[in-house]
Amino acid sequence: GAVVSQHPSWVICKSGTSVKIECRSLDFQATTMFWYRQFPKQSLMLMATSNEGSKATYEQGVEKDKFLINHASLTLSTLTVTSAHPEDSSFYICSARDSRPRGVQETQYFGPGTRLLVL
Amino acid sequence: QKEVEQDPGPLSVPEGAIVSLNCTYSNSAFQYFMWYRQYSRKGPELLMYTYSSGNKEDGRFTAQVDKSSKYISLFIRDSQPSDSATYLCAVGFYGNNRLAFGKGNQVVVIP
Numbered sequence: 001g002a003v004v005s006q007h008p009s010w011v012i013c014k015s016g017t018s019v020k021i022e023c024r025s026l027d028f029q030a031t032t033m034f035w036y037r038q039f040p041k042q043s044l045m046l047m048a049t050s051n052e053g054s055k056a057t058y059e060q061g062v063e064k065d066k067f068l069i070n071h072a073s074l075t076l077s078t079l080t081v082t083s084a085h086p087e088d089s090s091f092y093i094c095s096a097r098d099s100r101p102r103g104v105q106e107t108q109y110f111g112p113g114t115r116l117l118v119l
Numbered sequence: 120q121k122e123v124e125q126d127p128g129p130l131s132v133p134e135g136a137i138v139s140l141n142c143t144y145s146n147s148a149f150q151y152f153m154w155y156r157q158y159s160r161k162g163p164e165l166l167m168y169t170y171s172s173g174n175k176e177d178g179r180f181t182a183q184v185d186k187s188s189k190y191i192s193l194f195i196r197d198s199q200p201s202d203s204a205t206y207l208c209a210v211g212f213y214g215n216n217r218l219a220f221g222k223g224n225q226v227v228v229i230p
Binding site: 004032041044049107115 | 127
């Protein structure tokens with residue numbers, strides 16, 4: 001149990017286009033999902049916290065208009081990178097917290113990540 | 120000062136050796152401590168979770184926390200090539216969504 005999927009797993013796009021990444025909790029409901037960014041050999045950097053039915057909470061320094069987050073249901077959150085540029089190339093990982101914790105309440109279950117390359 | 124410090128230096132060990140990984144954290148108010156394992160090009164998976172000082176064992180893995188020193192460790196006994204991965208420590212507060220992650224330690228177990 002506690003599986004999180006991401007789609008697509010990788011994407012290559014031209015500079016100036018927008019890219020949408022989906023994060024789904026497959027076997028549990030998640031009122032809270034998180035979006036991280038990870039550069040090579042670096043740690044996870046929290047970008048924003050996505051709350052079902054309300055606006056996302058962005059970390060300091062993360063542009064809200066650049067990284068649009070929508071958490072429309074208890075199992076789906078989307079991250080849209082708008083007008084992508086080469087510096088947006090990175091590994092984007094989502095995680096989800098089970099709304100009805102069965103074990104460790106604070107556990108975040110991570111998706112497999114989406115590798116974005118902007119040319 | 121970073122919330123969590125973890126020396127990212129790659130660590131190579133022969134198969135069967137004990138792997139020792141460490142993190143320090145700056146805020147004594149952190150309440151729970153985790154270790155995640157991340158294989159190349161994959162998302163992290165939770166290995167160990169603990170909230171009190173002392174040792175917690177799970178198979179070949181032992182998580183150790185020393186709250187007085189703000190120091191957490193992960194030990195892997197009888198290391199296997201399949202243990203080759205990046206190991207990230209993470210700390211958090213109850214009731215707060217944020218986890219603070221270390222940079223991660225890349226471990227290579229040589230057959």
